[in-house]
Amino acid sequence: MLKQNRHAVRGLPAAVEGLEHVPARGPLVVLAGGDGQRALSTVLFAVRGTPARRLDGPDALHALAHDEAVLVRGVEAAVAAADRAPASVLPVALWPDGRRTRIVFGPVLPQDTVEHSVRDRVRAGHAALTTLVERARNPEWSAGPRSARAAAGHLDRVFETLLSRTDPLPDSTLYAQAALLLGLGRLGDPHNVDLRVGRLRLTALRNETRPLPVRAAALWRLRAGAEEALRQEPDHLMAHYLLGRWHLSAPGLLGGRRDLAVAHLEAADRLGRGDTRYVLGHAEALLAAHRPTAALSALERVIEAPADHPRTQRRRQSAIRLSRALHQEQAPGSSVAPGARGKG
Incomplete structure (x- = not known):
């Protein structure tokens, strides 16, 4: 797991929009348009706590069966993989911004196979990627606060999971998620009060078992x-x-x-x-x-x-x-x- 964590936290993206659309749980197929898998994997790990995998032969169903995200390129392949799982399909556009990547998520594609045929869902995927790529090229910076609020919501869920001690993920993974979500949220709104309080909670939790002087200093910062x-x-x-x-x-x-x-x-x-x-x-x-x-x-x-x-x-x-x-x-x-x- 430590190896997976190191792989997942190699770097934050330049900006993230639509973080509220990323499901925290359940099988997921990620329909990615553009280049920047490392940054995308970081964001997915921050929200879901599991590493993303490329869709490649039998590993696709193996990854889905373990409740992990699977990255695909083709819309048809994404829809087919989601039908086999079954899983949600999350469209996302990636756009270079210097050495980093701008990321824009859209809502999950329609999942009702009765009301929406394969052709309908493929068309919806193409339309979603076209819109998202354009937004990634010309980002709506006003959307940053929404993603900051979404990061704070995901962060609160991670804290609840950490405190409940009922999740199979180890504490080291949950702490890594929390740190990444704080970083992602600050990309959208560095002044978000929920994120500032979340940073206090993370510091206090991390120092619970530290020596008394360290713990006391953390408690003063908390106050x-x-x-x-x-x-x-x-x-x-x-x-x-x-x-x-x-x-x-x-x-x-x-x-x-x-x-x-x-x-x-x-x-x-x-x-x-x-x-x-x-x-x-x-x-x-x-x-x-x-x-x-x-x-x-x-x-x-x-x-x-x-x-x-x-x-x-x-x-x-x-x-x-x-x-x-x-x-x-x-x-x-x-x-x-x-x-x-x-x-x-």
Whole structure:
């Protein structure tokens, strides 16, 4: 896998448009018009986490069976390969820009074989490539912010995968994806606040197991970066969550404040629209601030929420344990002060 990662990260393209069209999962045939396979492979690896392969004999179906992208030149070959898999067909145009390549993705081609014949899909492929090549030659730089937002969305998914520990991809691959997505997003909009917060998250995750001085420095950067993001966008969900977590975990001597942990995690709870990650964080802050009644209310929301994913199931179990402990603390005759066992 390390060899594949080194192959995939050899260089970013000059610009990327249409990143929102690249499927993150599922068999994929990439219909490429133009030269620049190395840059294209880098982008596909950033989104999908698997290396791209050329369509060549039996390796084509082998690659598709392993949920990897396959690059083809001819429209007819792309449609035929997609029908065998079955797979989505993603058109993309490549255009030289100095020593690098401009890349423009279009929407996947029609996949309904009942309503769209092979001839229809081949024609759609030719039309898509013609349009995309022209846009690659004369790029719409205003489209950059859209790709930056798409990169931020893909980045958030990679972080969720990394934290869930349920994906077969190793952590080294997920970290490589995250770094590449940050680079791709900055090509479109270097000031995108979601990407800036994403860089903070990546730095914090990478330094979790580092020596204390290194970890402490990363945490200070996290706090400063989250505060700057909130000055730029006061209702930024992840910035509130990260800053709340910082105040919840940092000791008072280093500036950690439980009242600010409650305020920021309450904002994340409100902005997160019921996502149990933010509700549970809010509950833990309330526990640390010795507000057991409000904490129990938040914990009940986590317990009653749907838990259809390993991460949400773990959050529910954590909420159940905290709720039971809090009920025991509040029971008559208990010698433990309410909220004393909350994280802080």
